[in-house]
Amino acid sequence: MRFAEDLGSSHGHRLRRAVLDDGRDVFVKAGGGASQVFRSEAAGLRWLGEVATVPEVIEVADDRLVLAWVPAEQPTPAAAERFGRELARMHRAGAPGFGAPWPGFIADLPMDNAPADDWPSFYAARRVLPFARRARLAAEDVRLIERVVECLPEVAGPPEPPARIHGDLWSGNVLWSGGTGVLVDPAAHGGHRETDLAMLALFGAPYLDRILAVYQEESPLADGWRERVPLHQVHPLLVHVVLFGGSYRDGLMRAVSRVLSSAC
Structure with a gap:
């Protein structure tokens, strides 16, 4: 994985856009204090994703969460x-x-x-x-x-x-x-x-x-x-x-x- 863009921080987490070795763009949230935060978010995304549109969870660990990149559009x-x-x-x-x-x-x-x-x-x-x-x-x-x-x-x-x-x-x-x-x-x-x-x-x-x-x-x-x-x-x-x-x-x-x- 190589980091392509620093997106700043939110609630103590570093936010980055990155590219995986296979060329996929991903969103990476890393750092922070509570190790359960990322696992909780991943569990929620997977559960909601059974019936709704959410980004794919690529990887989750105590120190980071990696999601498929979501290309932004204007709302209509x-x-x-x-x-x-x-x-x-x-x-x-x-x-x-x-x-x-x-x-x-x-x-x-x-x-x-x-x-x-x-x-x-x-x-x-x-x-x-x-x-x-x-x-x-x-x-x-x-x-x-x-x-x-x-x-x-x-x-x-x-x-x-x-x-x-x-x-x-x-x-x-x-x-x-x-x-x-x-x-x-x-x-x-x-x-x-x-x-x-x-x-x-x-x-x-x-x-x-x-x-x-x-x-x-x-x-x-x-x-x-x-x-x-x-x-x-x-x-x-x-x-x-x-x-x-x-x-x-x-x-x-x-x-x-x-x-x-x-x-x-």
């Missing part, structure tokens, strides 16, 4: 619509339960993927509360987040079976290539399908209206899903507070306030 309405259909089918493929059999990570932060009986229990115990404790928020902010957790059974919407979800589906983790969206950097697990859609909306995605419209045609969402978007954004906003500090606190607390005003 047609690609967004194809992606919306594929996303609905991926979610519909399902999961054995809420959680995953591999250790979870989002960026370089560990997440507990131990199973739970239902999604509200999983979201509360495995996602929201652990990150609320790590976010160095004021005590009053934490109390409001705990109120959201108490209300989860009432605000989570009708029960759904565990979906096969990406788990960190902000727009930067969708590469446009081959006429569709290619999923990268997953925090994959059995979860709630509305989580992925709320993540796409959090920082905006190209042609999001087309993605959602086609998704609805392929796999209609339960009534009230738009009102539940802030609920599903609480965890990723907590992650951003942990990673980047208080600049994301106001957005987090706006989402919390919207959840509390809806039914709690």
Whole structure:
């Protein structure tokens, strides 16, 4: 393997484009502290790749992950619509339960993927509360987040079976290539399908209206899903507070306030 281009760094990992001895272009992510991060990402990519478009995992080790290179294209309405259909089918493929059999990570932060009986229990115990404790928020902010957790059974919407979800589906983790969206950097697990859609909306995605419209045609969402978007954004906003500090606190607390005003 020879390195062809340095792509900078992300969360302590060096990112490079490289060429294998057989001439294939690959993406290499290397370094960092936690050896399980790359194996977790590879497991998630392979699992999602059973039913969705992801880069091929070429090699995974404690110190690096090598993926097939994804040539970038500009997003188009047609690609967004194809992606919306594929996303609905991926979610519909399902999961054995809420959680995953591999250790979870989002960026370089560990997440507990131990199973739970239902999604509200999983979201509360495995996602929201652990990150609320790590976010160095004021005590009053934490109390409001705990109120959201108490209300989860009432605000989570009708029960759904565990979906096969990406788990960190902000727009930067969708590469446009081959006429569709290619999923990268997953925090994959059995979860709630509305989580992925709320993540796409959090920082905006190209042609999001087309993605959602086609998704609805392929796999209609339960009534009230738009009102539940802030609920599903609480965890990723907590992650951003942990990673980047208080600049994301106001957005987090706006989402919390919207959840509390809806039914709690």
